[in-house]
Amino acid sequence: MPQSLVKNYVHIIFSTKHREDFIDESIEKELFAYIAILCKDFESTALQIGGTDNHIHILCLLSRKIALMKLVQEIKAHSSKWIKTKGRKYEDFFWQEGYGAFSVSEKNIFPTINYIKNQRKQHQQQSFKDELLEILEKHRIKYDEKYLWD
Template identity: 80%
Template sequence: MPQSLVKNYIHIVFSTKYRNDFIDEKIEKELYSYIAVLCKDFESTALQIGGTDNHIHILCRLSQKIALMKLIQEIKAHSSKWIKTKDEKYENFFWQNGYGAFSVGEKDIYTVKNYIKNQRQHHQTQNFKNEMIEILEKHNMEYDEKYLWD
């Protein structure tokens, strides 16, 4: 085949360090817009970004030119530096080291977009730990819970 044809949709989830509540409603829209620009800069168009005070979800179409790990590393590094410039209350902001990333089929894009869009509402009845375990189990991922939260 003389050309590369790639279409990978990825649902990315990561939290603030120690799941501290930093991403308040005052900063979230600007943060999500900034992350969308970062995704675009790495040719990985963001379809939906959302979250709560202590974590975010990103649905993007991963570029064929960049490794997923590199995309997440760049998003975390640049957005962490950026948010610290916004207000003194964000000067101790950090992202947690790890992340979750899950493939999404074309037919599930709409469902995942809505799920991400409604994160604040969703988390009125479920905390992040339970949500993450539910996502891991949905994707049949093996994990050791003692390594999920430290």
């Protein structure tokens, strides 16, 4: 085949270091907009970005030109530097080292967008820990819980 044809929707999740509450509602829209620009810069269009005080979700169409690991690394590095410029409150901001990434089928794009849009509401009823464990189970990902939270 003379050309590469790729369409991979990916739901990416990662948290702040030690799940510290840094992403308050006063900064989240600007942060999410900045991350959307980063995704676009790496030709991985963000369809929805959302989260709560201690973690974010990104649904994007992953470019055929970048590895998922590289995209997450770039998003974390650039957004971490950016948020630290937003005031003394954010000087000690860091993302956790790891991340979760899950493929999303075409038919599940809109439910995933809605899920990400409603993160603040979702987390009035469910902790991030319980949410992540539920997602890992749903995708049948084997894990050792002691390595999820350190």
